[in-house]
Amino acid sequence: MQTSPVSRVVTIQNKQGLHARPAEMFVRTANQFESKIQLIRDERRVEARNMIDLLTLGATHGTRLTIEAEGPDAPAAVDALAKLVEEVFPQEDAEQD
Amino acid sequence: MKFSDFICREAIRTNLEADDKKTVIRAMATSLLEAGKIQQKDYDSIVEAILKREELGSTGIGRGVAVPHTKHPSIEKLIGTVAISSGGVNFDSLDGEKVHLLFLLVSPPERPGDHLRALENISRQLRDDMFCRLLKQSKSPEEVWQLLEEADNNKFSP
Numbered sequence: 001m002q003t004s005p006v007s008r009v010v011t012i013q014n015k016q017g018l019h020a021r022p023a024e025m026f027v028r029t030a031n032q033f034e035s036k037i038q039l040i041r042d043e044r045r046v047e048a049r050n051m052i053d054l055l056t057l058g059a060t061h062g063t064r065l066t067i068e069a070e071g072p073d074a075p076a077a078v079d080a081l082a083k084l085v086e087e088v089f090p091q092e093d094a095e096q097d
Numbered sequence: 098m099k100f101s102d103f104i105c106r107e108a109i110r111t112n113l114e115a116d117d118k119k120t121v122i123r124a125m126a127t128s129l130l131e132a133g134k135i136q137q138k139d140y141d142s143i144v145e146a147i148l149k150r151e152e153l154g155s156t157g158i159g160r161g162v163a164v165p166h167t168k169h170p171s172i173e174k175l176i177g178t179v180a181i182s183s184g185g186v187n188f189d190s191l192d193g194e195k196v197h198l199l200f201l202l203v204s205p206p207e208r209p210g211d212h213l214r215a216l217e218n219i220s221r222q223l224r225d226d227m228f229c230r231l232l233k234q235s236k237s238p239e240e241v242w243q244l245l246e247e248a249d250n251n252k253f254s255p
Contacts, residue, residue: 016209024154027191051158051191058217060210
């Protein structure tokens with residue numbers, strides 16, 4: 001099946017950045033989909049299902065990342081991951097303060 | 098950030114015997130205590146905080162590596178240590194693999210950027226298969242330190 005990639009730019013909004021716990025949540029969410037999913041920071045492109053790769057991005061608060069998915073459930077995958085980054089990750093700030 | 102910026106050379110251990118998370122984390126915190134990087138009065142609360150963090154989700158990041166960590170108000174500068182387990186530790190990692198290489202980090206609460214840069218450095222270097230394998234096979238703290246220095250000098254990952 002021919003599909004074209006779906007992508008969306010998101011901004012890391014939690015103060016701690018994309019550290020281990022959000023990275024783990026990202027992988028778990030990505031694993032719920034069939035599509036190939038990548039996370040892009042500037043010229044660097046990593047697999048969304050690889051926690052070590054995600055951590056290499058060193059994405060601090062304010063970093064803009066592009067989520068790109070290609071496959072049968074690409075739009076849903078991008079929706080879910082964007083929501084995770086922009087709505088769920090910031091909740092940890094509230095929990096810690 | 099380089100390994101030498103945060104890894105305490107005197108606290109490196111290559112002889113972990115326990116195969117459970119709790120005992121291994123205690124042993125690593127003890128090595129920081131013995132190296133004078135954390136104080137006796139803070140030991141229990143640091144260990145407890147690291148274990149509590151593990152309950153939120155394993156810090157087993159894959160490739161047989163874990164990065165147990167916490168923030169602690171007694172710490173002024175990010176400090177870490179490395180431990181090797183030849184038998185493997187049950188860490189509930191995402192990929193289901195046992196952990197053979199551990200980086201334990203304790204950071205000051207108000208410096209999330211430093212912690213993230215340490216994680217970035219660890220994960221970037223560990224993408225190199227050779228570095229990852231050699232570290233896991235290290236038999237002495239000196240060997241580990243030498244590999245970390247080589248990594249700092251860009252011998253492995255670009």
